[in-house]
Amino acid sequence: MSDRTHEEEVSPGAEPDAPLAAGPEPPVQAGHTSLRTGHASLRTGHAARAKSAALRTAAIHHYVEQHGAEQNTSWKTAHAARVSAQALAVLSESAPDPAADSRCARNAAAAAAQAAQMARLHDGDSEPAATACRAALKASQAAATAAGRDALGADETLNVAADEAEADAVAAAEHAGWMQQGRRLPETPTGLRSPELMSMMHF
Numbered sequence: 001m002s003d004r005t006h007e008e009e010v011s012p013g014a015e016p017d018a019p020l021a022a023g024p025e026p027p028v029q030a031g032h033t034s035l036r037t038g039h040a041s042l043r044t045g046h047a048a049r050a051k052s053a054a055l056r057t058a059a060i061h062h063y064v065e066q067h068g069a070e071q072n073t074s075w076k077t078a079h080a081a082r083v084s085a086q087a088l089a090v091l092s093e094s095a096p097d098p099a100a101d102s103r104c105a106r107n108a109a110a111a112a113a114q115a116a117q118m119a120r121l122h123d124g125d126s127e128p129a130a131t132a133c134r135a136a137l138k139a140s141q142a143a144a145t146a147a148g149r150d151a152l153g154a155d156e157t158l159n160v161a162a163d164e165a166e167a168d169a170v171a172a173a174e175h176a177g178w179m180q181q182g183r184r185l186p187e188t189p190t191g192l193r194s195p196e197l198m199s200m201m202h203f
Contacts (some may be wrong), residue, residue: 006023038154039096045159049143049166050091053108054084056136056170058188059117059165059179069122077115084111085188102153109143109166112136116169119178128176135172139165 021038040175061077069077084107091104116136123129142165146158173179 001007019092039098042097042098042154042159043101044092045163046098046105047088047091049163050084050101050105050108052166052170053112053139053143054081054088054188055120055178055185056173057084057108057115058083058185059173059183060065060112060119060184063178064119064122069118069121073118073122076118080111080115080118081188082190084108086190087111089190097149098153100153102143102151102159105153105162106110106140106143106147109136109140109162109169112169113140116173116178119176123176126176128172129178132169132172132176132178134167135169139169142166 057077058081061074061081064077066072087104087107091101094100113133113136116133118124120129120133141160142158142162144164146155147153148158149157170179174181
């Protein structure tokens with residue numbers, strides 16, 4: 001058996017075995033990151049609009065109760081307040097999704113419009129009430145358009161239009177005396193959220 005060492009057996013000019021290089025790192029999924037960022041940014045707008053509509057609905061319900069509305073009027077505004085609170089709760093519990101988030105904002109605005117119609121009936125022929133009701137209906141329509149099949153909550157122009165309509169509805173509701181900035185309102189219970197109800201509301 002040869003007494004030569006391992007080093008002596010290496011052919012002249014041959015390089016020692018180099019350590020295995022690490023494989024290439026997986027590429028960053030830039031598209032996915034950008035998509036998540038975009039969804040989160042869109043959620044901010046939809047969530048703010050849904051919260052505004054829910055607060056507006058709760059304020060209207062509080063208003064008609066404090067002013068001795070008929071039982072049917074009070075019941076309908078209470079129902080609208082629950083629906084808008086449910087919409088806001090569903091939005092906050094789910095992952096950002098422009099289509100789903102815009103539907104929640106749409107449902108909150110629709111509930112606010114229903115409450116506004118009840119408040120107008122309660123106030124009679126008051127011009128501020130009529131103006132506030134029209135503004136609420138316009139906000140509901142704008143939110144529905146932003147959440148529609150063509151936009152799915154991702155159209156910036158339609159989202160801005162819905163935001164502006166919601167701001168107008170808030171201003172009109174304040175002018176009608178239905179709500180006041182900074183007023184603390186009782187928490188609105190969301191009630192039972194069954195799968196059937198969620199399906200009916202397109203959540």
